[in-house]
Amino acid sequence: MFQMRKQKRRFVRKKSAPRIDLFGWKDKIAYMCGDFGNDFFFILASSFLMVFYTNVLGIPGALVGTLFLVSRCVDAFTDIGMGRIVDRSQPTAAGRYRPWIKRMMIPVVTAGVLMFVPWVANLPYGVRVAYIFITYILWGSFCYTGINIPYGSMASAITDKPGERAMLSTFRSIGASLAGMFVGSLTPLFVYTTDAAGNQVLQGNRVFIVACVFALLALICYTICYKWSTERIIVDNSSQKQLSAKDLVKALATNRALLSMIAAAIVSLLSMLLAQSMNMYLYMDYFKNIGAMSVAGMMMTVCTLLLAPFSGKIAAKFGKKEASAVGLLFSAAIYAFLFIARIQNAWVYCGILLFANLGSGIFNLMLWAFISDVIDYQTVQTGSCDGGTVYGVYSFSRKIGQALAGGLGGFVISAIGYQVSTGQAIVQSASVTNAIYSVTTGVPAIGFVIIALILIFWYPLSKKKMAEIKTKLDAMNKEV
Numbered sequence: 001m002f003q004m005r006k007q008k009r010r011f012v013r014k015k016s017a018p019r020i021d022l023f024g025w026k027d028k029i030a031y032m033c034g035d036f037g038n039d040f041f042f043i044l045a046s047s048f049l050m051v052f053y054t055n056v057l058g059i060p061g062a063l064v065g066t067l068f069l070v071s072r073c074v075d076a077f078t079d080i081g082m083g084r085i086v087d088r089s090q091p092t093a094a095g096r097y098r099p100w101i102k103r104m105m106i107p108v109v110t111a112g113v114l115m116f117v118p119w120v121a122n123l124p125y126g127v128r129v130a131y132i133f134i135t136y137i138l139w140g141s142f143c144y145t146g147i148n149i150p151y152g153s154m155a156s157a158i159t160d161k162p163g164e165r166a167m168l169s170t171f172r173s174i175g176a177s178l179a180g181m182f183v184g185s186l187t188p189l190f191v192y193t194t195d196a197a198g199n200q201v202l203q204g205n206r207v208f209i210v211a212c213v214f215a216l217l218a219l220i221c222y223t224i225c226y227k228w229s230t231e232r233i234i235v236d237n238s239s240q241k242q243l244s245a246k247d248l249v250k251a252l253a254t255n256r257a258l259l260s261m262i263a264a265a266i267v268s269l270l271s272m273l274l275a276q277s278m279n280m281y282l283y284m285d286y287f288k289n290i291g292a293m294s295v296a297g298m299m300m301t302v303c304t305l306l307l308a309p310f311s312g313k314i315a316a317k318f319g320k321k322e323a324s325a326v327g328l329l330f331s332a333a334i335y336a337f338l339f340i341a342r343i344q345n346a347w348v349y350c351g352i353l354l355f356a357n358l359g360s361g362i363f364n365l366m367l368w369a370f371i372s373d374v375i376d377y378q379t380v381q382t383g384s385c386d387g388g389t390v391y392g393v394y395s396f397s398r399k400i401g402q403a404l405a406g407g408l409g410g411f412v413i414s415a416i417g418y419q420v421s422t423g424q425a426i427v428q429s430a431s432v433t434n435a436i437y438s439v440t441t442g443v444p445a446i447g448f449v450i451i452a453l454i455l456i457f458w459y460p461l462s463k464k465k466m467a468e469i470k471t472k473l474d475a476m477n478k479e480v
Contacts, residue, residue, distance in 0.1 A: 021230060023159050030228035031158070031168045032175035034101070034151045037221030039179035040214040041112035041139070046273050046402065047183060048191070048207060049115065049136075050409055051280050056204035057121050057128055061418070065410030067133055068402070074141040075399045082149040083392020087385070095231030097157055100150035105222035108147050109215035111139035116211040118204030140399070147222075149395055153388045155372060157231040169368035170311050175221075177304035183214075184297025188283075188290045199427065200284040243384045251386075252393060257377045260458040261370055262397040264451050268363075269401025270408070271447025277409040278440045281418070283346065286433040292346035296353055303357040304365065311365040319463030320370060321455050324363040328452040331359030335445035339438065360448060373461050373469075380472050412439055 053059040092099055114135045120128055155168045191206040243251065252258060283293035314323045334356035343349040371394050375387045416435040419426040461469070 023161070023164050023232070026228040027158055027164075027230060028167055028171040030225045031155065032171040032178075033221040034154075034175065034225035034229075035172045036175035036179050037105070037218040037225065038144070038148055038151070039176045040183065040218045040221075041109070041115075041211075042144070043176075043180055043183040044112075044187070044211065044214060045115065045140075046276055046405075047280060048187070048202075050277055050413075051202055052116060052204065052207055053132060054410075054413070055202050056118055056207070057132065058125075059128065059132060061410035061413040063129065063410075064132075065408065067136055068410070069404075070133070071137045071140050072396075072399050072402075074137055075145065075396050078141050078145045079149060079396035079399065080389065080392045082145050083153070083389040083395075086150055086153055086388035086392075091231070095154075095157060097150040097154035098226055098229060098231060101147060101222055101226045104143060104147035105219055105226075108139070108143040109218050111135065111143040112218075113208075113211045113215050115139055116204075116208050118208050121204065145395070149388065149392050151225070152368075152371075152395060153391045154229065154231065155368065156375060156387050157233045158229060160233050165372045166312050166315060166366075166369045169372070170308050170365050172368050173304060173365045174308055177301040181298055181301040182217075184300070185294040188280075188293050188297075192284075192290050197427065198288060200288070200290050243382060243386065247382075248384075248386060248389065251378065251382045251384075252390070255374070255378055255381065255390075257374045257459060257461050258390060258393065260454055260460070261374055262394060264454045264459065265394065265398050266401040266404070267447050267450050267454070269398055270405050271444045271451075272360075273402055273405035274409050274412075275440050275444050277405060278412070278436055281413070281436045282440045285428045286437050287346035287349070289346040292350055295347075296350045299350065299354050300357050300361075303354065303361045307358065307361045307365055311362070314362065315366060315369070319466075320366045320373070321459055321462050324366055325452045325455040327359040327362035328448040328455075329359075331356045332445050332448035332452070334359065335441050335448065339441040339445055342434075342437065356444070360444075363451070370461075373466055376466075376469050376473060377461060380469050 050061065050064050053064045054061050086096065086100075089096055094102075115132075120131050123131070155165055155172075158168060159165060187210055191203055191210060192200045193203055195201055279293060279296075283290055283296075318326075334352060338349065338352060338356075343352070371391065374394070375390050378390050379385060379387075416432050416439075418428060418432055418436075
Protein backbone atom coordinates (compact mmCIF):
# COMPACT_ATOMS: atom_id res chain seq x y z
CA MET A 1 0.00 0.00 0.00
CA PHE A 2 1.34 3.42 -0.86
CA GLN A 3 1.85 6.17 1.65
CA MET A 4 -0.70 8.92 1.23
CA ARG A 5 0.95 11.87 -0.43
CA LYS A 6 -0.39 15.32 -0.07
CA GLN A 7 -2.13 16.08 -3.33
CA LYS A 8 -1.08 19.38 -4.83
CA ARG A 9 -4.03 20.29 -6.97
CA ARG A 10 -4.96 23.71 -8.23
CA PHE A 11 -8.37 24.10 -9.79
CA VAL A 12 -8.51 27.04 -12.17
CA ARG A 13 -10.96 28.53 -14.62
CA LYS A 14 -10.05 28.95 -18.25
CA LYS A 15 -8.47 32.33 -18.84
CA SER A 16 -10.40 32.85 -22.06
CA ALA A 17 -13.80 32.90 -20.31
CA PRO A 18 -14.80 35.42 -17.63
CA ARG A 19 -17.57 33.12 -16.39
CA ILE A 20 -18.19 29.38 -16.51
CA ASP A 21 -21.79 28.20 -16.72
CA LEU A 22 -23.13 25.76 -14.16
CA PHE A 23 -23.37 22.09 -15.06
CA GLY A 24 -26.55 21.50 -17.03
CA TRP A 25 -28.25 20.06 -20.08
CA LYS A 26 -25.64 21.30 -22.54
CA ASP A 27 -22.98 19.22 -20.76
CA LYS A 28 -25.20 16.14 -20.74
CA ILE A 29 -26.07 16.44 -24.42
CA ALA A 30 -22.46 17.21 -25.34
CA TYR A 31 -21.18 14.14 -23.52
CA MET A 32 -23.93 12.03 -25.02
CA CYS A 33 -22.92 13.18 -28.50
CA GLY A 34 -19.31 12.18 -27.87
CA ASP A 35 -20.17 8.51 -27.49
CA PHE A 36 -22.85 8.83 -30.17
CA GLY A 37 -20.09 9.86 -32.59
CA ASN A 38 -17.65 7.20 -31.37
CA ASP A 39 -20.14 4.37 -31.60
CA PHE A 40 -21.25 4.97 -35.18
CA PHE A 41 -18.10 3.17 -36.31
CA PHE A 42 -17.45 1.15 -33.15
CA ILE A 43 -20.81 -0.62 -33.43
CA LEU A 44 -20.67 -0.72 -37.22
CA ALA A 45 -17.30 -2.50 -36.96
CA SER A 46 -18.49 -4.79 -34.16
CA SER A 47 -21.67 -5.79 -35.99
CA PHE A 48 -20.74 -5.80 -39.67
CA LEU A 49 -16.98 -5.76 -40.18
CA MET A 50 -16.42 -9.49 -39.81
CA VAL A 51 -19.33 -10.26 -42.15
CA PHE A 52 -18.02 -7.62 -44.59
CA TYR A 53 -14.55 -9.16 -44.53
CA THR A 54 -15.81 -12.74 -44.97
CA ASN A 55 -18.78 -12.30 -47.31
CA VAL A 56 -17.68 -9.28 -49.37
CA LEU A 57 -13.88 -9.36 -49.37
CA GLY A 58 -13.63 -13.17 -49.13
CA ILE A 59 -11.26 -13.23 -46.12
CA PRO A 60 -11.41 -16.40 -43.95
CA GLY A 61 -12.91 -15.89 -40.50
CA ALA A 62 -9.84 -17.25 -38.72
CA LEU A 63 -7.61 -14.63 -40.40
CA VAL A 64 -10.04 -11.88 -39.40
CA GLY A 65 -9.81 -13.11 -35.83
CA THR A 66 -6.03 -12.93 -36.05
CA LEU A 67 -6.26 -9.33 -37.25
CA PHE A 68 -8.38 -8.36 -34.23
CA LEU A 69 -5.92 -9.97 -31.82
CA VAL A 70 -2.84 -8.41 -33.46
CA SER A 71 -4.38 -4.93 -33.33
CA ARG A 72 -4.98 -5.30 -29.61
CA CYS A 73 -1.26 -5.90 -29.08
CA VAL A 74 -0.69 -2.51 -30.71
CA ASP A 75 -3.32 -0.99 -28.41
CA ALA A 76 -1.26 -1.99 -25.37
CA PHE A 77 1.09 0.82 -26.33
CA THR A 78 -1.24 3.38 -27.92
CA ASP A 79 -4.00 3.38 -25.27
CA ILE A 80 -1.74 3.66 -22.24
CA GLY A 81 0.61 6.00 -24.09
CA MET A 82 -2.28 8.33 -24.91
CA GLY A 83 -3.34 8.28 -21.28
CA ARG A 84 0.10 9.40 -20.17
CA ILE A 85 0.15 12.15 -22.80
CA VAL A 86 -3.18 13.44 -21.48
CA ASP A 87 -2.06 13.30 -17.82
CA ARG A 88 1.18 15.17 -18.47
CA SER A 89 -0.15 17.78 -20.88
CA GLN A 90 -0.81 21.33 -19.71
CA PRO A 91 -4.35 22.74 -20.15
CA THR A 92 -5.03 25.18 -22.98
CA ALA A 93 -7.72 27.84 -23.17
CA ALA A 94 -10.10 25.10 -24.36
CA GLY A 95 -9.09 22.73 -21.57
CA ARG A 96 -6.93 19.63 -21.51
CA TYR A 97 -9.23 17.08 -23.17
CA ARG A 98 -11.53 19.00 -25.53
CA PRO A 99 -8.79 20.00 -28.02
CA TRP A 100 -8.16 16.33 -28.84
CA ILE A 101 -11.77 15.92 -29.97
CA LYS A 102 -11.29 18.75 -32.46
CA ARG A 103 -7.92 17.44 -33.65
CA MET A 104 -8.91 13.81 -34.15
CA MET A 105 -12.53 13.87 -35.37
CA ILE A 106 -11.68 14.10 -39.10
CA PRO A 107 -8.91 11.45 -39.01
CA VAL A 108 -11.08 8.97 -37.08
CA VAL A 109 -14.08 9.12 -39.44
CA THR A 110 -11.80 8.99 -42.50
CA ALA A 111 -10.11 5.87 -41.19
CA GLY A 112 -13.52 4.40 -40.39
CA VAL A 113 -14.75 4.82 -43.96
CA LEU A 114 -11.57 3.26 -45.37
CA MET A 115 -12.34 -0.01 -43.58
CA PHE A 116 -15.50 -0.51 -45.66
CA VAL A 117 -14.27 0.07 -49.22
CA PRO A 118 -15.91 -2.75 -51.25
CA TRP A 119 -13.71 -2.43 -54.36
CA VAL A 120 -10.86 -3.99 -52.39
CA ALA A 121 -12.56 -7.34 -53.20
CA ASN A 122 -11.21 -7.00 -56.78
CA LEU A 123 -7.58 -6.87 -55.61
CA PRO A 124 -5.26 -9.89 -55.24
CA TYR A 125 -5.69 -11.86 -52.03
CA GLY A 126 -2.39 -10.72 -50.51
CA VAL A 127 -3.21 -7.06 -51.17
CA ARG A 128 -6.65 -7.53 -49.59
CA VAL A 129 -5.09 -8.98 -46.45
CA ALA A 130 -2.56 -6.13 -46.20
CA TYR A 131 -5.31 -3.56 -46.74
CA ILE A 132 -7.55 -4.81 -43.92
CA PHE A 133 -4.60 -4.99 -41.51
CA ILE A 134 -3.46 -1.44 -42.28
CA THR A 135 -6.87 0.25 -42.27
CA TYR A 136 -8.24 -1.54 -39.21
CA ILE A 137 -5.16 -0.84 -37.08
CA LEU A 138 -5.08 2.78 -38.30
CA TRP A 139 -8.69 3.26 -37.21
CA GLY A 140 -8.78 1.29 -33.95
CA SER A 141 -5.27 1.60 -32.53
CA PHE A 142 -4.43 5.18 -33.47
CA CYS A 143 -7.33 7.37 -34.55
CA TYR A 144 -10.02 5.94 -32.26
CA THR A 145 -7.59 5.87 -29.33
CA GLY A 146 -6.58 9.48 -30.01
CA ILE A 147 -10.15 10.70 -29.54
CA ASN A 148 -11.62 8.16 -27.11
CA ILE A 149 -9.05 8.39 -24.29
CA PRO A 150 -9.37 12.19 -23.89
CA TYR A 151 -13.16 11.96 -24.28
CA GLY A 152 -13.50 9.28 -21.62
CA SER A 153 -11.19 11.12 -19.21
CA MET A 154 -13.03 14.40 -19.74
CA ALA A 155 -15.90 13.46 -17.39
CA SER A 156 -13.69 14.11 -14.37
CA ALA A 157 -12.93 17.61 -15.68
CA ILE A 158 -16.55 18.53 -16.45
CA THR A 159 -17.66 18.09 -12.84
CA ASP A 160 -16.42 16.67 -9.54
CA LYS A 161 -19.89 16.01 -8.09
CA PRO A 162 -20.84 12.31 -7.89
CA GLY A 163 -24.47 12.88 -8.92
CA GLU A 164 -23.49 14.88 -12.00
CA ARG A 165 -20.86 12.31 -12.96
CA ALA A 166 -23.55 9.62 -12.73
CA MET A 167 -25.68 11.67 -15.14
CA LEU A 168 -22.76 11.93 -17.57
CA SER A 169 -22.41 8.14 -17.44
CA THR A 170 -26.14 7.74 -18.11
CA PHE A 171 -26.14 10.16 -21.03
CA ARG A 172 -23.03 8.51 -22.46
CA SER A 173 -24.94 5.21 -22.39
CA ILE A 174 -27.89 6.90 -24.08
CA GLY A 175 -25.56 8.13 -26.82
CA ALA A 176 -24.25 4.61 -27.34
CA SER A 177 -27.82 3.28 -27.44
CA LEU A 178 -28.88 5.85 -30.03
CA ALA A 179 -25.91 4.87 -32.17
CA GLY A 180 -26.88 1.25 -31.67
CA MET A 181 -30.38 2.05 -32.90
CA PHE A 182 -29.05 3.66 -36.08
CA VAL A 183 -26.50 0.95 -36.74
CA GLY A 184 -28.27 -2.13 -35.43
CA SER A 185 -31.85 -1.32 -36.45
CA LEU A 186 -31.69 0.72 -39.64
CA THR A 187 -28.49 -0.50 -41.29
CA PRO A 188 -29.57 -4.15 -41.86
CA LEU A 189 -32.67 -2.95 -43.69
CA PHE A 190 -30.50 -1.12 -46.23
CA VAL A 191 -27.36 -3.23 -46.65
CA TYR A 192 -29.05 -6.59 -47.26
CA THR A 193 -30.98 -7.90 -50.24
CA THR A 194 -32.85 -11.20 -50.61
CA ASP A 195 -31.99 -13.60 -53.41
CA ALA A 196 -34.38 -15.94 -55.25
CA ALA A 197 -33.93 -18.67 -52.62
CA GLY A 198 -34.82 -16.32 -49.76
CA ASN A 199 -31.26 -15.92 -48.51
CA GLN A 200 -29.99 -12.60 -47.13
CA VAL A 201 -27.02 -11.21 -49.12
CA LEU A 202 -24.79 -8.40 -47.82
CA GLN A 203 -24.17 -5.69 -50.43
CA GLY A 204 -20.70 -4.20 -50.10
CA ASN A 205 -21.51 -0.99 -52.03
CA ARG A 206 -24.40 -0.28 -49.67
CA VAL A 207 -22.22 -0.82 -46.61
CA PHE A 208 -19.78 1.75 -47.98
CA ILE A 209 -22.59 4.28 -48.47
CA VAL A 210 -23.72 3.71 -44.88
CA ALA A 211 -20.14 4.25 -43.66
CA CYS A 212 -19.97 7.60 -45.51
CA VAL A 213 -23.29 8.73 -44.02
CA PHE A 214 -22.16 7.70 -40.55
CA ALA A 215 -18.95 9.66 -41.04
CA LEU A 216 -20.93 12.86 -41.60
CA LEU A 217 -23.21 12.17 -38.63
CA ALA A 218 -20.21 11.40 -36.41
CA LEU A 219 -18.58 14.73 -37.37
CA ILE A 220 -21.75 16.56 -36.32
CA CYS A 221 -21.77 14.71 -32.99
CA TYR A 222 -18.10 15.44 -32.32
CA THR A 223 -18.62 19.10 -33.09
CA ILE A 224 -21.48 19.34 -30.60
CA CYS A 225 -19.38 17.53 -28.00
CA TYR A 226 -16.55 20.01 -28.49
CA LYS A 227 -18.68 23.15 -28.64
CA TRP A 228 -21.09 22.44 -25.78
CA SER A 229 -18.86 20.75 -23.20
CA THR A 230 -17.07 22.77 -20.51
CA GLU A 231 -14.04 21.71 -18.50
CA ARG A 232 -14.57 23.17 -15.04
CA ILE A 233 -12.01 21.18 -13.07
CA ILE A 234 -8.54 21.78 -14.44
CA VAL A 235 -5.52 20.36 -12.60
CA ASP A 236 -2.32 22.35 -13.04
CA ASN A 237 0.33 19.66 -13.45
CA SER A 238 3.14 22.09 -12.80
CA SER A 239 2.19 22.12 -9.10
CA GLN A 240 1.38 18.41 -8.79
CA LYS A 241 3.84 15.77 -7.67
CA GLN A 242 3.96 12.93 -10.20
CA LEU A 243 4.38 9.27 -9.37
CA SER A 244 7.47 7.65 -10.81
CA ALA A 245 6.90 5.10 -13.55
CA LYS A 246 7.71 2.28 -11.12
CA ASP A 247 5.31 3.56 -8.46
CA LEU A 248 2.58 4.14 -11.03
CA VAL A 249 2.85 0.60 -12.38
CA LYS A 250 2.80 -0.76 -8.84
CA ALA A 251 -0.24 1.37 -7.97
CA LEU A 252 -2.12 0.18 -11.03
CA ALA A 253 -1.15 -3.45 -10.45
CA THR A 254 -2.40 -3.36 -6.85
CA ASN A 255 -5.59 -1.38 -7.52
CA ARG A 256 -8.22 -4.00 -6.69
CA ALA A 257 -11.06 -1.87 -8.03
CA LEU A 258 -9.29 -1.37 -11.38
CA LEU A 259 -8.28 -5.02 -11.75
CA SER A 260 -11.76 -6.32 -10.98
CA MET A 261 -13.37 -3.80 -13.33
CA ILE A 262 -10.90 -4.78 -16.07
CA ALA A 263 -11.93 -8.41 -15.60
CA ALA A 264 -15.60 -7.43 -15.67
CA ALA A 265 -15.06 -5.34 -18.82
CA ILE A 266 -13.30 -8.16 -20.65
CA VAL A 267 -16.00 -10.69 -19.77
CA SER A 268 -18.77 -8.17 -20.54
CA LEU A 269 -17.46 -7.30 -23.98
CA LEU A 270 -16.60 -10.92 -24.69
CA SER A 271 -20.21 -11.85 -23.90
CA MET A 272 -22.04 -8.96 -25.58
CA LEU A 273 -19.85 -8.41 -28.65
CA LEU A 274 -19.42 -12.08 -29.41
CA ALA A 275 -23.19 -12.45 -29.26
CA GLN A 276 -23.56 -9.24 -31.28
CA SER A 277 -21.17 -10.42 -33.99
CA MET A 278 -23.02 -13.75 -34.13
CA ASN A 279 -26.40 -11.97 -34.22
CA MET A 280 -25.92 -11.16 -37.88
CA TYR A 281 -25.55 -14.84 -38.69
CA LEU A 282 -28.37 -15.77 -36.28
CA TYR A 283 -31.01 -13.62 -37.99
CA MET A 284 -29.57 -14.15 -41.47
CA ASP A 285 -29.13 -17.95 -41.40
CA TYR A 286 -31.08 -19.33 -38.41
CA PHE A 287 -34.22 -17.18 -38.41
CA LYS A 288 -33.85 -15.90 -42.01
CA ASN A 289 -35.42 -12.67 -40.82
CA ILE A 290 -33.20 -9.57 -40.94
CA GLY A 291 -36.22 -7.38 -40.11
CA ALA A 292 -36.41 -8.98 -36.66
CA MET A 293 -32.78 -8.05 -36.09
CA SER A 294 -33.68 -4.40 -36.63
CA VAL A 295 -36.48 -4.65 -34.08
CA ALA A 296 -34.16 -6.35 -31.58
CA GLY A 297 -31.62 -3.55 -31.97
CA MET A 298 -34.30 -0.92 -31.44
CA MET A 299 -35.52 -2.68 -28.31
CA MET A 300 -32.08 -2.30 -26.75
CA THR A 301 -32.37 1.46 -27.21
CA VAL A 302 -35.90 1.45 -25.78
CA CYS A 303 -34.66 -0.42 -22.70
CA THR A 304 -31.90 2.12 -22.15
CA LEU A 305 -34.29 5.05 -22.47
CA LEU A 306 -36.75 3.39 -20.09
CA LEU A 307 -34.10 2.77 -17.45
CA ALA A 308 -32.19 6.07 -17.82
CA PRO A 309 -34.53 8.24 -15.64
CA PHE A 310 -34.28 5.73 -12.80
CA SER A 311 -30.57 4.85 -12.93
CA GLY A 312 -29.51 7.63 -10.57
CA LYS A 313 -32.21 6.77 -8.05
CA ILE A 314 -31.39 3.05 -8.24
CA ALA A 315 -27.69 3.76 -7.67
CA ALA A 316 -28.43 6.12 -4.77
CA LYS A 317 -30.77 3.67 -3.03
CA PHE A 318 -29.03 0.33 -3.60
CA GLY A 319 -25.54 1.23 -4.89
CA LYS A 320 -24.09 0.76 -8.38
CA LYS A 321 -22.34 -2.48 -7.51
CA GLU A 322 -25.33 -4.03 -5.81
CA ALA A 323 -27.96 -3.07 -8.40
CA SER A 324 -25.77 -4.12 -11.33
CA ALA A 325 -25.11 -7.58 -9.89
CA VAL A 326 -28.82 -8.29 -9.43
CA GLY A 327 -29.64 -7.04 -12.93
CA LEU A 328 -26.94 -9.21 -14.51
CA LEU A 329 -28.13 -12.36 -12.73
CA PHE A 330 -31.67 -11.69 -13.95
CA SER A 331 -30.43 -11.24 -17.53
CA ALA A 332 -28.36 -14.43 -17.30
CA ALA A 333 -31.46 -16.38 -16.28
CA ILE A 334 -33.36 -15.12 -19.36
CA TYR A 335 -30.52 -16.09 -21.72
CA ALA A 336 -30.33 -19.52 -20.09
CA PHE A 337 -34.04 -19.99 -20.80
CA LEU A 338 -33.50 -19.00 -24.46
CA PHE A 339 -30.62 -21.45 -24.72
CA ILE A 340 -32.75 -24.33 -23.44
CA ALA A 341 -36.00 -23.39 -25.22
CA ARG A 342 -34.47 -23.30 -28.76
CA ILE A 343 -36.94 -20.64 -29.97
CA GLN A 344 -37.82 -21.01 -33.66
CA ASN A 345 -39.84 -17.82 -34.16
CA ALA A 346 -37.76 -14.64 -34.47
CA TRP A 347 -40.48 -12.41 -33.02
CA VAL A 348 -40.98 -14.59 -29.94
CA TYR A 349 -37.20 -14.55 -29.49
CA CYS A 350 -37.16 -10.74 -29.64
CA GLY A 351 -39.98 -10.46 -27.09
CA ILE A 352 -38.15 -12.61 -24.54
CA LEU A 353 -34.87 -10.82 -25.30
CA LEU A 354 -36.48 -7.55 -24.15
CA PHE A 355 -36.43 -8.74 -20.53
CA ALA A 356 -32.79 -9.79 -20.78
CA ASN A 357 -31.92 -6.31 -22.04
CA LEU A 358 -33.62 -4.74 -19.03
CA GLY A 359 -31.42 -6.70 -16.64
CA SER A 360 -28.11 -6.04 -18.36
CA GLY A 361 -29.14 -2.43 -19.12
CA ILE A 362 -28.77 -1.46 -15.46
CA PHE A 363 -25.10 -2.47 -15.54
CA ASN A 364 -24.50 -0.77 -18.89
CA LEU A 365 -25.98 2.54 -17.71
CA MET A 366 -23.72 2.62 -14.66
CA LEU A 367 -20.60 1.37 -16.44
CA TRP A 368 -18.86 4.72 -16.89
CA ALA A 369 -19.71 5.83 -13.36
CA PHE A 370 -17.84 2.71 -12.21
CA ILE A 371 -14.63 3.88 -13.86
CA SER A 372 -15.01 7.37 -12.34
CA ASP A 373 -15.21 5.65 -8.94
CA VAL A 374 -12.09 3.64 -9.80
CA ILE A 375 -10.22 6.85 -10.63
CA ASP A 376 -11.27 8.35 -7.28
CA TYR A 377 -10.13 5.16 -5.54
CA GLN A 378 -6.74 5.43 -7.26
CA THR A 379 -6.41 9.06 -6.17
CA VAL A 380 -7.14 8.20 -2.54
CA GLN A 381 -4.69 5.29 -2.61
CA THR A 382 -1.76 7.23 -4.11
CA GLY A 383 -2.52 10.95 -3.69
CA SER A 384 -1.69 11.48 -7.37
CA CYS A 385 -4.04 12.39 -10.22
CA ASP A 386 -3.56 9.80 -12.96
CA GLY A 387 -7.08 9.65 -14.37
CA GLY A 388 -5.97 9.59 -17.99
CA THR A 389 -3.65 6.66 -17.41
CA VAL A 390 -6.28 4.76 -15.43
CA TYR A 391 -8.77 5.32 -18.22
CA GLY A 392 -6.17 4.32 -20.81
CA VAL A 393 -5.54 1.02 -19.03
CA TYR A 394 -9.27 0.45 -18.74
CA SER A 395 -9.81 1.35 -22.40
CA PHE A 396 -7.13 -1.13 -23.41
CA SER A 397 -8.86 -3.83 -21.38
CA ARG A 398 -12.11 -3.08 -23.19
CA LYS A 399 -10.36 -3.45 -26.52
CA ILE A 400 -8.98 -6.78 -25.32
CA GLY A 401 -12.57 -7.86 -24.71
CA GLN A 402 -13.57 -6.54 -28.14
CA ALA A 403 -10.66 -8.34 -29.80
CA LEU A 404 -11.35 -11.61 -28.04
CA ALA A 405 -15.01 -11.37 -29.02
CA GLY A 406 -14.21 -10.59 -32.66
CA GLY A 407 -11.37 -13.08 -32.76
CA LEU A 408 -13.36 -15.87 -31.17
CA GLY A 409 -16.27 -14.95 -33.42
CA GLY A 410 -14.10 -15.57 -36.46
CA PHE A 411 -12.69 -18.80 -35.04
CA VAL A 412 -16.13 -20.03 -33.98
CA ILE A 413 -17.61 -19.32 -37.41
CA SER A 414 -14.80 -21.34 -38.99
CA ALA A 415 -14.94 -24.10 -36.36
CA ILE A 416 -18.68 -24.76 -36.77
CA GLY A 417 -18.22 -25.11 -40.53
CA TYR A 418 -19.78 -21.84 -41.74
CA GLN A 419 -19.34 -21.54 -45.51
CA VAL A 420 -18.17 -18.13 -46.81
CA SER A 421 -18.73 -16.78 -50.29
CA THR A 422 -18.03 -13.68 -52.36
CA GLY A 423 -21.22 -12.19 -53.75
CA GLN A 424 -23.62 -15.14 -53.51
CA ALA A 425 -25.42 -16.75 -50.60
CA ILE A 426 -24.76 -20.29 -49.41
CA VAL A 427 -27.44 -22.23 -47.55
CA GLN A 428 -25.93 -23.30 -44.23
CA SER A 429 -26.60 -26.74 -42.74
CA ALA A 430 -28.91 -27.24 -39.74
CA SER A 431 -25.98 -28.16 -37.51
CA VAL A 432 -24.27 -24.86 -38.35
CA THR A 433 -27.36 -22.71 -37.70
CA ASN A 434 -28.10 -24.55 -34.44
CA ALA A 435 -24.52 -23.97 -33.32
CA ILE A 436 -24.92 -20.25 -34.09
CA TYR A 437 -28.04 -20.17 -31.89
CA SER A 438 -26.25 -21.94 -29.04
CA VAL A 439 -23.32 -19.51 -29.06
CA THR A 440 -25.57 -16.44 -29.29
CA THR A 441 -27.63 -17.42 -26.23
CA GLY A 442 -25.19 -19.51 -24.18
CA VAL A 443 -22.27 -17.09 -24.09
CA PRO A 444 -24.25 -14.16 -22.54
CA ALA A 445 -25.85 -16.52 -20.00
CA ILE A 446 -22.45 -17.65 -18.72
CA GLY A 447 -20.78 -14.25 -19.11
CA PHE A 448 -23.34 -12.29 -17.12
CA VAL A 449 -23.11 -14.75 -14.21
CA ILE A 450 -19.33 -14.32 -14.16
CA ILE A 451 -19.59 -10.50 -14.17
CA ALA A 452 -22.11 -10.57 -11.32
CA LEU A 453 -19.78 -12.77 -9.26
CA ILE A 454 -16.87 -10.38 -9.96
CA LEU A 455 -18.93 -7.44 -8.70
CA ILE A 456 -20.14 -9.29 -5.61
CA PHE A 457 -16.90 -10.92 -4.44
CA TRP A 458 -14.01 -8.96 -6.01
CA TYR A 459 -15.00 -5.37 -6.84
CA PRO A 460 -14.55 -3.47 -3.52
CA LEU A 461 -16.41 -0.21 -4.18
CA SER A 462 -19.77 -0.77 -2.54
CA LYS A 463 -22.16 2.04 -1.69
CA LYS A 464 -20.67 2.27 1.81
CA LYS A 465 -17.07 2.24 0.54
CA MET A 466 -17.74 5.05 -1.96
CA ALA A 467 -19.13 7.22 0.83
CA GLU A 468 -15.85 6.74 2.71
CA ILE A 469 -13.81 7.60 -0.40
CA LYS A 470 -15.80 10.78 -1.00
CA THR A 471 -15.11 11.86 2.60
CA LYS A 472 -11.38 11.28 2.12
CA LEU A 473 -11.33 13.20 -1.18
CA ASP A 474 -13.14 16.13 0.39
CA ALA A 475 -10.57 16.16 3.21
CA MET A 476 -7.68 16.06 0.71
CA ASN A 477 -9.11 18.99 -1.23
CA LYS A 478 -9.49 21.05 1.94
CA GLU A 479 -5.80 20.56 2.67
CA VAL A 480 -4.73 22.31 -0.56
